[in-house]
Amino acid sequence: MIGKVNIGWTLGEEILFDRNMQIRKEMAVAETESCLIGINKAQLAIMQKGLLESGNEKDYFVIESILKGNYLIKD
Amino acid sequence: MQKNNIPLAYRSINKFNSTARSNTSRVIEAPAHPNDPELLCTEKVLPQNIEEEIKDGFFELKQKFKEAGPSSIYISHVVLHEKHPILKKIEVETLKKLLLESSVIYLSVGQILYRQGVQDAFVYIILFGKLLLQVPASYSKKEQQSYIPSANGTQDLIDQEDLESLQN
Numbered sequence A: 001m002i003g004k005v006n007i008g009w010t011l012g013e014e015i016l017f018d019r020n021m022q023i024r025k026e027m028a029v030a031e032t033e034s035c036l037i038g039i040n041k042a043q044l045a046i047m048q049k050g051l052l053e054s055g056n057e058k059d060y061f062v063i064e065s066i067l068k069g070n071y072l073i074k075d
Numbered sequence B: 001m002q003k004n005n006i007p008l009a010y011r012s013i014n015k016f017n018s019t020a021r022s023n024t025s026r027v028i029e030a031p032a033h034p035n036d037p038e039l040l041c042t043e044k045v046l047p048q049n050i051e052e053e054i055k056d057g058f059f060e061l062k063q064k065f066k067e068a069g070p071s072s073i074y075i076s077h078v079v080l081h082e083k084h085p086i087l088k089k090i091e092v093e094t095l096k097k098l099l100l101e102s103s104v105i106y107l108s109v110g111q112i113l114y115r116q117g118v119q120d121a122f123v124y125i126i127l128f129g130k131l132l133l134q135v136p137a138s139y140s141k142k143e144q145q146s147y148i149p150s151a152n153g154t155q156d157l158i159d160q161e162d163l164e165s166l167q168n
Helices: A041-053 A057-074 B050-055 B077-083 B092-101 B160-167
Strands: A003-005 A027-030 A034-040 B008-015 B038-045 B058-061 B072-075 B103-107 B112-114 B122-128 B131-134 B145-149 B155-159
Touching (some): A041 A057, A041 B122, B050 B077, B050 B122, B077 B092
Antiparallel strands (some): A034 B103, B058 B072
């Protein structure tokens, strides 16, 4: 086991920041009954672009900083 | 990543190098340009019952006048926005949009979200539950794969044995 993640964490965000990690390097398996939301990275990019265009920079940077932060912590 | 069973939320804040460091923060040291912001991370302890509170926002919808038939799950964006450590930070309208664009995935104990070696274009946010990140023992040296950038900028997936034979 290389790690354990729960509420407050994201999974798979490395595909947004590292072109060498487009293929999963690990397996993610539920230790308890779990629920997640999954968004395609292209859809996420469109959504974030929409946030910037609508002037909602705050949400853009919140999403970006959470995903980037989790990626760097796991790195 | 997770210590004990205490649910933790992780807050990352970018601060410039000149900013004073908090004693309670862990500093991620990474080679970077001197003018790059540095990443400070703090661990925030969440209420013990946070997951139960989030589960309170899940409702099963059934047809009113038929005993049998399909049911669907409704997830309250209001509860998620109030309780979830990540989703509470964005506007309700952004959260609604995120939920519309996302797939909801339920996993039973032992179910696999994704396997090693697969290409998966999804980013996931955990609403509740715990997942283990594993490199299976069966994923031996023989099966380990390396990524070699090809001339056209894409990446080719090759077996470790092939890589070694290429290097020899």
